[in-house]
Amino acid sequence: MSILDIKNLNLAFKTLTGQVDVLHGIDLNIAAGEKVALVGESGSGKSVTARVVLGLLQETRSARINGSVVFDGQDINAMPARKRAALRGTKMSMIFQDPTSSLNPMFTVGNQFTEVLRRRDHKLSKMASHDRATKLLEEVAIPDPARVLGSYAFQLSGGMNQRVMIAMALANRPKLLLADEPGTALDVSVQAQTVSLMRDLVEENGTSVLFISHNLGVVREFADRVYVIYRGRIVEDGPTAALFANPLHAYTRALMSAVPRITGAGLPEVPEVSDDFLAARVSHTEAS
Amino acid sequence: MIRTLRILAGNPLSLLGLLLVCLITLAAILAPWIAPFPTHNGAVVDFLNNNRPPSAQNWMGTDLVGRDIFSRILFAYQISLTLGVVVLAIATPIGTIIGLLAGYLGGWTEMILMRIVDVFLSIPPLVLAIAMMGVLEPTLTNAMLAVTAMWWPWYARLVYSIARGEREEGYVLAAEVIGAGATHIAFREILPNCLPAIITKMTLDMGFVIIIASSLSFLGLGVQPPTADLGSMVAEGARYLPDSWWLTIFPGLAILIAVFGFNLLGDGLRDVLGEDE
Numbered sequence: 333m334s335i336l337d338i339k340n341l342n343l344a345f346k347t348l349t350g351q352v353d354v355l356h357g358i359d360l361n362i363a364a365g366e367k368v369a370l371v372g373e374s375g376s377g378k379s380v381t382a383r384v385v386l387g388l389l390q391e392t393r394s395a396r397i398n399g400s401v402v403f404d405g406q407d408i409n410a411m412p413a414r415k416r417a418a419l420r421g422t423k424m425s426m427i428f429q430d431p432t433s434s435l436n437p438m439f440t441v442g443n444q445f446t447e448v449l450r451r452r453d454h455k456l457s458k459m460a461s462h463d464r465a466t467k468l469l470e471e472v473a474i475p476d477p478a479r480v481l482g483s484y485a486f487q488l489s490g491g492m493n494q495r496v497m498i499a500m501a502l503a504n505r506p507k508l509l510l511a512d513e514p515g516t517a518l519d520v521s522v523q524a525q526t527v528s529l530m531r532d533l534v535e536e537n538g539t540s541v542l543f544i545s546h547n548l549g550v551v552r553e554f555a556d557r558v559y560v561i562y563r564g565r566i567v568e569d570g571p572t573a574a575l576f577a578n579p580l581h582a583y584t585r586a587l588m589s590a591v592p593r594i595t596g597a598g599l600p601e602v603p604e605v606s607d608d609f610l611a612a613r614v615s616h617t618e619a620s
Numbered sequence: 621m622i623r624t625l626r627i628l629a630g631n632p633l634s635l636l637g638l639l640l641v642c643l644i645t646l647a648a649i650l651a652p653w654i655a656p657f658p659t660h661n662g663a664v665v666d667f668l669n670n671n672r673p674p675s676a677q678n679w680m681g682t683d684l685v686g687r688d689i690f691s692r693i694l695f696a697y698q699i700s701l702t703l704g705v706v707v708l709a710i711a712t713p714i715g716t717i718i719g720l721l722a723g724y725l726g727g728w729t730e731m732i733l734m735r736i737v738d739v740f741l742s743i744p745p746l747v748l749a750i751a752m753m754g755v756l757e758p759t760l761t762n763a764m765l766a767v768t769a770m771w772w773p774w775y776a777r778l779v780y781s782i783a784r785g786e787r788e789e790g791y792v793l794a795a796e797v798i799g800a801g802a803t804h805i806a807f808r809e810i811l812p813n814c815l816p817a818i819i820t821k822m823t824l825d826m827g828f829v830i831i832i833a834s835s836l837s838f839l840g841l842g843v844q845p846p847t848a849d850l851g852s853m854v855a856e857g858a859r860y861l862p863d864s865w866w867l868t869i870f871p872g873l874a875i876l877i878a879v880f881g882f883n884l885l886g887d888g889l890r891d892v893l894g895e896d897e
Contacts, residue, residue: 386797393727421798433790438812451798 334402335507335540336362336385341399343380343389343564351396354380355564358399362508362540367531369543369555369572371587377564378544382510384408385542386426387416404507421451424508425501427530430517431493435485441496442481445503452504468499472529491522498530505537512544527554548591552576560584562609570616580616582608627892634888640881648697655691663846671864681866684856689866692848693874699760699849700878704829707767708822715775716811716818722776723783724806734780740773746835753841763842767832771825778821782814816893824886827879834875850875 343355355377362368370378383389385401387408401408404423408416428434435444445465450456456464462481469477472495485493494515501509514530515523531554534541545551551558552572559569560583568581579585586609628634652658656679666686674681680689722733740748752766786792787810795809830850836842837851845852850871857867 388796417799417801419799420796421800426794426797428790428794430790434794436791436795436809436812438815448798 637884
């Protein structure tokens with residue numbers, strides 16, 4: 333059974349000068365417990381897709397949305413705003429690029445944890461929430477949960493904040509986790525640690541993940557399946573191993589060759605626009 | 621709180637401001653007990669001792685009807701501080717709520733609210749207050765009303781500009797993502813981040829409200845005699861300068877000290893709370 337099923341999603345923004353089309357018929361499917369990556373360059377439409385799934389763009393007046401986004405059996409586009417808001421933070425949650433700025437600087441981590449936990453259980457006492465938060469922080473391998481709960485975001489390191497964000501995002505055991513370039517603002521080794529931690533946790537909880545990234549290395553380690561997006565269109569999709577072993581679409585190949593090698597062969601050259609990139613979508617059916 | 625005080629105390633100027641503010645506040649509260657002539661706040665006449673220069677008995681001299689100026693200044697501080705506190709207690713919440721809503725919600729709400737604010741800001745403050753007092757009866761309550769009417773737009777402006785910036789911060793998006801409503805985000809997420817600036821501005825504004833209120837009563841539009849008020853005391857004595865200098869100099873100095881104290885304290889708070897204009 334699929335937890336998220338996006339069919340023919342079109343998105344445009346109305347501006348003073350006319351309409352800007354952003355997504356041109358996205359199809360994307362995530363099964364229960366599956367980890368799916370959405371890969372593409374900046375401006376390709378990755379993040380807006382996540383915002384549509386969260387139901388945030390539906391409330392933006394200039395956005396024109398067509399197509400169906402079925403989450404857990406219900407079409408998010410057809411829902412009233414109140415119902416969409418009720419899903420956020422309980423059945424779906426999100427992790428962002430910069431963990432430190434995602435925490436309010438005026439409140440302690442513990443304080444914000446309580447608010448997240450009260451999304452599900454409104455009458456949760458301070459003590460109970462503290463205990464629960466301590467357990468959740470232990471899950472993300474934070475050695476001294478009591479200290480972290482009493483700290484402000486700016487007193488903790490980026491990696492620590494990222495762990496806190498992961499713990500918060502998974503606190504209410506959501507069915508779907510959206511990760512928008514998690515940890516891009518962190519350094520590479522910390523990013524690797526936190527991503528593998530996140531992978532272990534979502535596997536344990538059976539959470540589905542939509543992992544948005546431009547970092548192919550991380551995607552390869554993390555995702556079961558990969559969608560490649562270019563200029564608002566899915567150009568290639570398939571199981572991670574098959575897609576990486578045999579990229580068929582011209583854009584996917586360009587994306588892979590664009591990763592700078594640590595051995596130092598200079599920055600690779602990628603054409604800005606190429607007609608080949610606009611070629612039809614390729615789908616890998618099974619591991620080939 | 622304790623940390624804030626400690627840093628304040630580390631800066632001699634801020635410490636001076638804090639001391640002046642404490643001194644004035646104490647003087648105002650304790651006026652009925654510490655004033656040498658507690659009855660001189662009202663309509664008392666003592667022509668035997670009128671218009672005397674400073675002496676051991678009357679430290680700041682006596683006024684035209686023989687009342688002790690030092691005593692009257694202590695009572696006048698009561699009026700000034702009450703007015704400042706009441707005006708800010710009304711103007712700040714109004715301005716803050718309007719600024720928050722405009723800054724966070726944007727769109728038409730922002731357009732309408734901020735244009736109203738602009739209309740108020742475009743009228744010179746003292747002129748607006750004088751116009752209001754011209755229509756209304758000159759009493760303490762109406763003076764508060766007039767000063768409040770000219771004061772809240774500045775808070776709306778300040779909070780609006782901060783809220784506009786904070787709206788783009790990650791934690792606001794993060795709160796939206798966990799399903800928080802607009803009211804929660806505006807008041808529980810963004811407002812706390814505006815508080816340092818609001819508190820600093822309130823401290824600085826205490827001084828300015830005192831000046832404006834004194835200006836109004838100097839023009840005869842504020843508190844009416846015989847109640848002691850710094851502005852009207854200066855006005856009464858101004859005709860007798862320079863011969864009876866104590867009539868104006870001491871009330872004038874009293875205004876200066878109050879404004880100076882609140883400004884120094886406000887500047888100190890700004891440093892401590894990390895606010896730069």
